[in-house]
Amino acid sequence: MRAATLQAQTVNKSTVYRRCLPGGPWRWVLPGVIVLQNSPPTADQRLVAALLYGGPHTLITGLEACRRQGLRLGDMPPDDRVHILVPHARRVRSTGYVLVERTVRMPTGRSIGEIPVAPVMRASLDAARRIRAETPVANLLFEAVQRGGCTPAALSAELDLGNSRGSAIPRQVLKKITPLRSVAELNAKQLAESCSRPPTHWNPKLYTSDGHYIATPDAWWDDVGLAWEIDSVDFHYSRDAYGRTVRRNSRYGQAGVPVVQTLPSQMSSNPVGVERELEVAYQAASERGRADVRVVPDNAGVHGQGNPAA
Template sequence: MAHLESLGVPPGTSYRRCLPGGPWQRLLPGVVLLRTGDPTRRQLVEGALLHCGDHAVVTGLESCRRQGLKREARPGEPVHVLLPLHLKTTSNGYVVVERTKRMPAPVRAEGLPLAPVARAVLDACRRMRERPPIRALLAEAVQQLGAEPAELFAELESGSKRGTALPRAALLEIASGARSAAEAEAMGVWRRTGLPEPVWNFPLHDERGRHIATPDAWWDDVALAWEIDSYEFHFGQPGYASTLARNNRYAAAGVALVQTVPSRLRTAPRAVTEELVLAYQAAAARPRPPVVLSGRHKRLVHGL
């Protein structure tokens, strides 16, 4: 409103125009939107920055989306903003203000000051209370935003330790080879089987060097592949055709295959565990086919 006053609009005029039925609306204390109707997400973010002042930096999911995360904002999702510790602005309305002594150097996207990816992702994860959405966000940050697990670990260690137990566990799964939230959940199911640890996401070739597939999990001693196949991709066109071709290559090479849809990792982990154990036993009972794993399984060590 101070800007409106500097343009010659009296405070009383602004007040009347923001009353119900008026042409303007009040987003936050001192922040007026000069139109009716629902504000856009961009207008909400700009309103949050006006409310918080020149030192504000947008973090959390909003920062991640502005830097390429393919997620829509949920209705009512707050805008998470960082401010230097000495400032006194507090959370209000849809704005969550976090005052910190670790202000990041902002990156600019669409003219907005944003926390770098690693900081924004971990700021969002620290406020989550369940492992599946944390796994999903971290996996998306690695896949879609190019975040390195080592960079995420460094940010985790540098910041507050509050709310870091679940992100730390999910990061360890991702660093061990999981490329998605579903694969991270698959690692949890594997630990229940008592089977040797498989190799995660390494290419497989036949004896003539022809590519077969890159299984989500692979037990090399018995040539058993485990694929986490979502309905959305693997059983819709053109995903179905590529999945069918992959399965035919497995069969031609003599590879034993277990396919699991992601939902069963959560709803039927015991059944999936039993399927893996039985498949492993059956694979071990037949001669191993002459297939070759490319590369070696590397375990990332972060001193944790």
């Protein structure tokens, strides 16, 4: 509760001060904001206190807003600050655990568990501009795309409209991830640049000569007909996902398409070994002869049977 609210309810200033002394029943959380208990505030109480400190129309943004909207943030750099957005005209400064960002572009928020938060697009970029490493920024923005309903183009447009401070790394990441679907693919693309023959396509749709869908590999060498799949355990952990992978591999086999399967962890723990495996697979595919398959752009129609989601 705000101290001013308590005073307006006939609790005089000296009583508020006395009850917040060490050993008293209350404690100060932020300037002008009190928690009516002596124990440390809970996570939600910290958020409410930050909102009270910011004043009317304040929104939680950054990582906490992303987390509350379903984004997975397991590998983010540790940060216990609460990031809030306040209207630019309000003279509020960062203090304690609260990071205050005054903005002339106050977004329309949404309430999650009675906590008003900035939309995913704004919240993810507000967080990304304060992270100084490319990989966690890429993870965060991929999450915004995959789980937050954003697109790389929309994120780039939002980034252009906002404060330029801290935008360099998010801007670089957005340029790289536009044709990709995960951080694992981004790492794969960087690793593949060192191969003697890098992939010719990323995420192409493959069809048989009579129009039956085969798969959408992460990477594809069209000259020899070699597919590369980055199969994360996290993505394939469910029974349904595992079943889709088995059916995909069966279609590869029926079409005569050789495929290299790599775990994301292999690219970080043994990049030289992964590169060597790709080189050997490429050589074997070139000696074997290319299967009769074709690459179809996303916007092209295809006649025949097959379901790209299967």
